[in-house]
Amino acid sequence: MSDQSHDGYLDMDLLRFTTAGSVDDGKSTLIGRLLYDSKNTFEDQMEAVERSSKQRGDEHVNLALLTDGLRAEREQGITIDVAYRYFATPKRKFIIADTPGHIQYTRNMVTGASTANLAIILVDARHGVIEQTCRHAFIADLLRIRHVVIAVNKMDLVEYSEEVFNKIVSHFQEFASRLDNIVDMTAIPISALNGDNVVEKSVNMPWYHGPDLLYHLENVYIGSDHNHVDARLPVQWVIRPHSDEHHDFRGYAGRVAGGVFKPGDEVVVQPSGFSSRIRSIESADGPLEEAYAPLSVALTLEDNIDIGRGDMIVKPNNMPNKGQEIEAMICWFSDRKTLQNRGRFHLRHTTNEVKAVVTEVRYKININTLHKIEDDLEFRLNDIGRISLRTSAPLMYDGYRRNRTTGSFILIDEQTNETVAAGMIL
Amino acid sequence: MHSYRVNHLKQLESEAIFILRETAAQFQRPALLFSGGKDSIVMAWLARKAFWPARLPFPLLHVDTGHNFPETIEFRDKFVDFLRADLVVAHVQDSIDKGRVQEEKGPYASRNALQTVTLLDAIADNQYDACLGGGRRDEEKARAKERFFSHRDDFGQWDPKNQRPELWNIFNGRKHHGEHFRVVPLSNWTEMDIWQYVKAEGIDLPNLYFSHERDVFLRSGSLLAVSECVTVQPHEIVERKVVRFRTIGDATCTGAVESPAATLDEVIQEVATARQTERGTRSDDKRSETAMEDRKREGYF
Numbered sequence: 001m002s003d004q005s006h007d008g009y010l011d012m013d014l015l016r017f018t019t020a021g022s023v024d025d026g027k028s029t030l031i032g033r034l035l036y037d038s039k040n041t042f043e044d045q046m047e048a049v050e051r052s053s054k055q056r057g058d059e060h061v062n063l064a065l066l067t068d069g070l071r072a073e074r075e076q077g078i079t080i081d082v083a084y085r086y087f088a089t090p091k092r093k094f095i096i097a098d099t100p101g102h103i104q105y106t107r108n109m110v111t112g113a114s115t116a117n118l119a120i121i122l123v124d125a126r127h128g129v130i131e132q133t134c135r136h137a138f139i140a141d142l143l144r145i146r147h148v149v150i151a152v153n154k155m156d157l158v159e160y161s162e163e164v165f166n167k168i169v170s171h172f173q174e175f176a177s178r179l180d181n182i183v184d185m186t187a188i189p190i191s192a193l194n195g196d197n198v199v200e201k202s203v204n205m206p207w208y209h210g211p212d213l214l215y216h217l218e219n220v221y222i223g224s225d226h227n228h229v230d231a232r233l234p235v236q237w238v239i240r241p242h243s244d245e246h247h248d249f250r251g252y253a254g255r256v257a258g259g260v261f262k263p264g265d266e267v268v269v270q271p272s273g274f275s276s277r278i279r280s281i282e283s284a285d286g287p288l289e290e291a292y293a294p295l296s297v298a299l300t301l302e303d304n305i306d307i308g309r310g311d312m313i314v315k316p317n318n319m320p321n322k323g324q325e326i327e328a329m330i331c332w333f334s335d336r337k338t339l340q341n342r343g344r345f346h347l348r349h350t351t352n353e354v355k356a357v358v359t360e361v362r363y364k365i366n367i368n369t370l371h372k373i374e375d376d377l378e379f380r381l382n383d384i385g386r387i388s389l390r391t392s393a394p395l396m397y398d399g400y401r402r403n404r405t406t407g408s409f410i411l412i413d414e415q416t417n418e419t420v421a422a423g424m425i426l
Numbered sequence: 427m428h429s430y431r432v433n434h435l436k437q438l439e440s441e442a443i444f445i446l447r448e449t450a451a452q453f454q455r456p457a458l459l460f461s462g463g464k465d466s467i468v469m470a471w472l473a474r475k476a477f478w479p480a481r482l483p484f485p486l487l488h489v490d491t492g493h494n495f496p497e498t499i500e501f502r503d504k505f506v507d508f509l510r511a512d513l514v515v516a517h518v519q520d521s522i523d524k525g526r527v528q529e530e531k532g533p534y535a536s537r538n539a540l541q542t543v544t545l546l547d548a549i550a551d552n553q554y555d556a557c558l559g560g561g562r563r564d565e566e567k568a569r570a571k572e573r574f575f576s577h578r579d580d581f582g583q584w585d586p587k588n589q590r591p592e593l594w595n596i597f598n599g600r601k602h603h604g605e606h607f608r609v610v611p612l613s614n615w616t617e618m619d620i621w622q623y624v625k626a627e628g629i630d631l632p633n634l635y636f637s638h639e640r641d642v643f644l645r646s647g648s649l650l651a652v653s654e655c656v657t658v659q660p661h662e663i664v665e666r667k668v669v670r671f672r673t674i675g676d677a678t679c680t681g682a683v684e685s686p687a688a689t690l691d692e693v694i695q696e697v698a699t700a701r702q703t704e705r706g707t708r709s710d711d712k713r714s715e716t717a718m719e720d721r722k723r724e725g726y727f
Contacts, residue, residue, distance in 0.1 A: 010622050014434040081589070083570040084563045086616045093434040095614055107591055114593040228430050237447045241480035249479060255444045255595065260430075284478035292430050296443035296476070309451055333591055348596050351451070408594045417600040419590045 012088065015222060018097040018112040018145070020136035021122030026153045030122065030192035031098055032063025035087050037199035038214060063192075082112045091218045106367075106382035107333045109136065110422055113143035114408070117222045120149045120213075125158045125189070129171045131368040137172070138367050141179035142329060142384065142424065144404060147220055148176075148185050151213060155205065156191040162207040165189045178370060181401065184220070188213050226293040227403045231259030231267075232320065233291075233313040234350035234406070239298055251282050251298030252307055257350065257405035258398075259315070261291045261299065269305060270312045270322060270396045276303040293405075310352035312396045312406075320396045320406060326356075326389040327426045329400075330411070332379035334420040337413065339379035339387070345420070347391060349409040355392040356411065362386040379421075386426070400424035435623050438615055439472065444595060445574055445611035446476040446558070450483045452599035453556040453607070457514065459545075460486040462498035463674040464631055465560030467505065468620055469612055471629055473558075474509055485512035487557065489545050491537040492519045493655040493677045501632040516548035534645075536678045549606060556599070556607040564616045574613055580604035617672075621694050637670040637688045648681030 021027035036046075053062040085096040097112030099105065113119060119140040123133050140148055150172055158164045169187045176185060188197055189208055196202035197212045211219070239251035261267070261278060268275045279300045281288040291297040299313065307313075314320060332339050339358065347356035361377040364385035379385065400407030411421035432440070446469075449456050458473060460466045473482050486506060506513045518537050521527045521544045530536060549557060563570045573589055575597045590598055599607055612620075624631060641652040643662045650656055652664055656678050669682035670693070687696045 010433075010435060010626050012434045013431075014437045081571050082591075084614070085570065086564045086614070088616070088618065093616075093619070111591040111593055223429075223431060226430065236444070237451050237477075239477055239480050243479070246479045251479075253447055253476070255440060282478070284475040294432065294437065294440055296440040296447070298478075346600070348598065350596075351448075405595060408596065410593060410596050410598060412598055412600055417598070417602065419592075419598045422591070422593045 012090075013092045013222070014095070015092050015118065015217060015220070016095045016097065016116045017118040017120060017217065018099060018109070018116040018140075019120045019122065020099055020109055020112075020139070021153075022124070022130070022132045025122040025124050026064075026192045027098070027122050028064030029062075030120075030151065030153065030190070030198065031085060031096060033192045033195055033198045034096075034214065035085065036063055037195055038087055038089055082108045089214070089218055094217065106135070106139065106384070107331060109139050110143060110331045113139055113145055114404075114422065116143075116145055117225050118147040118149065118217070118220060119145045120151050123150060123152050123168055123172070125152050125154045125161075125164055125168065128164075128168045129175065133172065134175050134370075135367045137176055137179060137182075138370065141176075141181045142331075144181045144401060144424075146181065146183045146225060147222070148182050149213070149216065150185065150187040152187065152189045153192050155189045155196060155202075156194055160189070160196075160202075160204045162205070165208075186210065186216055186220075188216065227258035228292055229259055230318050230320070230398060230403060230406075231261055231265075231313075231315040232257040232398070232403065232406050233261065233297075233299065234352070235307055235309055235311045235313060236351045237309060238307065249300065250304070250307075251300055252313060253296070253298040254313075254351065255296045256291050256293045258293055258403050259318070261297075261313075262289065263287075266316055267299075267301070267313050268316050268319070269307050270314055270320065271394050272306070272311070274303075274305045275316060276301040276305060278302075310350075312350065314396070320398050322394050322396050324391045324394050325359075326391060326395065326397070326423075327386070328389065328409070328423040329384065329386050329426065330379070330421045330423045332381060332383045332421050334413070334418065335381040336416075337420065339383075339421065341377070344414060346412040346414060347389070347395075347409050347423075348412060349395050349397065350406060352395065354395065356389045358387055359390050360388040362388065389423075397425050399426060435619065435626055438612075438619055439475075439623070441614065442469070442472045442611040443476040445597070445609060446473050448575075448597050448599070449556055449558060449609045449611075450477070452597070455552070455554050456484040456556040456558060456609070457487040457549075457552065457554045458482070458484055458558040459560070460488050460502065460513075461560070461675065462488070462494075462502045462505075462632065463560065464620055464624065464635060465562065465612060465615075467629065467631060468615075468623060469558060469560045470505070470509060470511070471627065472611065482509060482511045484558070485514050487548060487552075487554070488513065488515045489541050489548065490515050490517050490519075491541055491676045491678075492517065493537055493653075495632075495634055495651070495653070495674065495677055497632050497634050498674060501630075505630075514548070514552065516544050518544045520544070521547060536676060538676050538679050541676075554606065555601070556609050558609045558611060560612055561610050562615050562617070562620075563613050572610055572613065574610055575599055576608040576610060577601065578606050578608060584608075618694075618697055621690070621697055625690050625694060632674065634671045634674055636690075636693065637668050637685045639666055640669050640682065641665070642667050642669060642682055648679075649683065650679075650681055651677060653677050 083098045099108045099112040121136045190197045199214045201212050233254045235252050236254040263278050265278045279302050281291050282298045343358045364373040398406040407425045409423040410419050413420045518540050527540045527543045642649045643664045670685045687693045
């Protein structure tokens with residue numbers, strides 16, 4: 001790693017990915033292997049892992065222990081929550097959302113997937129595509145992850161068989177053909193335990209001509225994952241210095257959710273509908289020539305109009321939808337309460353918060369078969385399905401498929417303040 | 427064709443600024459915890475950018491153990507001037523004097539654990555409803571599961587099994603009376619990202635981070651600096667070495683590393699090739715395998 005600290009290293013890409021697998025698919029081992037083989041682990045960490053492996057009586061150094069953080073997990077040998085891991089190569093910095101795969105943790109998978117560019121779905125080569133594999137693929141698709149890697153693990157236990165691998169891949173493709181947000185699917189045969197095709201090409205599978213996993217992660221093209229078409233700036237905060245030097249300064253601060261803004265552009269503020277032009281795009285480093293997703297900026301406008309948090313600055317020829325009747329897919333997160341027709345919530349969407357009432361529960365989805373469930377319409381923990389909502393004030397939104405930021409929301413329980421659902425607007 | 431590529435440092439910066447603005451918008455009385463270490467310096471730097479040209483809409487809060495490196499305090503005061511920020515100092519000594527905490531006895535005493543009570547008292551006294559902290563998920567395994575908006579009950583405790591899921595860029599800061607939040611804008615940064623950002627932005631850091639000569643001695647695997655607040659035991663040998671600090675905390679538990687890295691570039695080079703985690707120099711984490719998780723449950727940052 002000695003040549004990485006030059007200036008080029010200050011300018012890397014960032015790839016966020018999620019990993020999903022069933023309990024014994026070797027997911028933690030795979031992440032441990034990625035960290036270890038790409039030289040992103042430290043001596044004191046490895047010493048701690050070696051110590052723990054011995055105490056547990058494991059036969060070899062258990063790389064999975066690199067990622068199992070909390071006491072309860074160490075005791076039970078499972079992962080109970082989304083954990084975030086970091087590593088870097090000279091090309092890219094990686095953020096891993098490590099989510100457990102058992103059925104009761106769908107909500108963690110949804111959470112991890114919501115910010116990911118890519119999903120790694122682990123399949124145990126001995127068991128092939130099982131219900132959980134389909135569930136993971138469905139969630140990746142639902143959350144609009146464009147890039148999916150099918151990592152067929154434990155190839156060492158099926159004698160590195162090409163036939164086994166091909167059968168699993170075609171079985172998976174058959175299922176995935178029903179999912180339409182996934183634009184890029186790559187299958188890689190690996191052994192996380194032995195390191196085959198993780199960071200280096202395996203010598204045990206000469207029949208495989210594709211990339212190893214790390215090479216793929218370093219090179220997959222993610223440049224088009226942001227929306228640079230529909231100009232959207234949800235206003236987060238209004239900067240008013242009240243100083244002599246910046247007496248009349250009003251900066252509308254926010255993180256660009258889509259499109260491109262430039263000084264001179266004509267803009268419209270929603271929901272008021274007032275229009276103006278961008279005077280400048282301000283930053284502590286001086287004015288900027290343009291602003292685009294996902295940059296955090298502050299705009300000043302030519303006209304002094306009333307704008308506050310929750311408003312959205314857009315362009316006149318490209319308006320978001322505006323309305324109080326919302327159709328959405330949701331995933332229900334609460335294990336204490338259920339969602340039913342006429343349920344009331346706080347709804348948070350971009351920087352806006354409104355009240356919402358469920359006007360219709362349309363259906364739930366059996367996420368193993370993708371069949372609709374229409375005879376049981378009560379949402380319990382981890383249920384996914386479609387509902388209709390009416391909000392107390394209009395939302396400015398896009399379909400989730402068009403824009404992940406302006407198309408997503410959460411529901412908050414009015415009594416407990418807990419986040420009880422994630423929603424994707426249709 | 428125009429490229430809208432945003433490199434990793436810009437993405438992390440943009441995310442942190444977003445979190446800082448959300449904190450100002452969602453809470454009545456936030457405060458930014460400032461220790462004088464590099465992470466809190468970077469966080470305060472980002473806060474300056476988030477609200478520029480206005481001043482920070484919240485004060486800096488320093489929980490002072492009284493066991494500081496003098497360089498830290500000197501740097502703190504200069505930096506606060508540069509930010510034009512308000513500074514609130516909560517002294518662990520006051521908590522001891524009031525009988526709120528009992529000072530550890532013996533030569534290995536540390537005030538590190540006592541900070542938690544002083545912090546929780548400062549939060550209650552000033553009615554802070556959100557404290558911005560410079561923690562990073564890559565620092566320690568219990569922090570890998572920390573949320574950006576981390577909910578604390580009215581005892582200031584963290585319950586790892588009952589945290590709110592965080593999706594996309596939507597943060598739920600709703601709370602009941604008496605509860606508060608810890609907000610962690612640098613969650614996704616690594617030690618390397620911090621150093622790269624310091625270089626890219628030209629941020630000044632305390633000179634403790636760069637190699638210098640200092641009297642040190644070895645205790646439980648950490649090189650501690652000789653100072654008024656530690657008692658060197660007869661069997662411990664004091665040596666003058668060329669060292670620097672990778673983290674700066676309480677002087678009684680922050681170890682130095684032997685290092686010739688005197689410039690930012692040399693430090694980045696050293697971090698890139700480091701074989702020990704930065705908290706490897708912190709004796710407070712070595713008390714047990716889950717030391718950090720246990721302290722966090724109690725309300726430690």
